[in-house]
Amino acid sequence: MESEKAFSIGALSKATGTTVETIRWYERVGVLPAPARTSGNYRSYGTAHLERLSFVRRARELGFSLDQVRELLQLADDRGRSCEAVDQVAREHLEEVERKIAALEALRRELQDVIGQCCLGTVAECRIVQALSPNSDAIQPRWRRQ
Numbered sequence: 479m480e481s482e483k484a485f486s487i488g489a490l491s492k493a494t495g496t497t498v499e500t501i502r503w504y505e506r507v508g509v510l511p512a513p514a515r516t517s518g519n520y521r522s523y524g525t526a527h528l529e530r531l532s533f534v535r536r537a538r539e540l541g542f543s544l545d546q547v548r549e550l551l552q553l554a555d556d557r558g559r560s561c562e563a564v565d566q567v568a569r570e571h572l573e574e575v576e577r578k579i580a581a582l583e584a585l586r587r588e589l590q591d592v593i594g595q596c597c598l599g600t601v602a603e604c605r606i607v608q609a610l611s612p613n614s615d616a617i618q619p620r621w622r623r624q
Contacts, residue, residue: 485523494531509534509548542571
């Protein structure tokens with residue numbers, strides 16, 4: 479029987495594209511189980527650590543929060559369970575992403591409106607500067623209108 483491959487923290491970092499400090503942090507917050515230690519007291523990670531960290535990294539790249547990642551890991555650890563709960567976490571995250579996109583699109587429209595009012599005159603007449611000034615009534619962004 480072949481023994482499991484062992485990774486140093488540096489090798490695990492390189493294999494997953496995760497910094498050494500992030501790996502240590504994931505251990506501290508309980509997302510990544512503590513590895514075995516060598517006789518020299520160095521961390522010795524196994525294939526399960528590599529797979530779990532890769533999962534965490536991909537989930538974080540997709541914007542899942544740390545709490546959502548914890549939940550997904552807990553669900554993934556129960557291999558015989560229905561994936562309905564995983565689907566629900568993903569759907570809730572998608573709704574959150576769509577809300578953020580809508581907010582960014584509204585912000586883009588506001589910036590386009592302000593920039594569109596620029597006459598390229600002097601700074602004293604600049605509609606962008608006026609819009610950014612705290613006491614200016616020159617331009618009221620949609621989100622500040624009563």
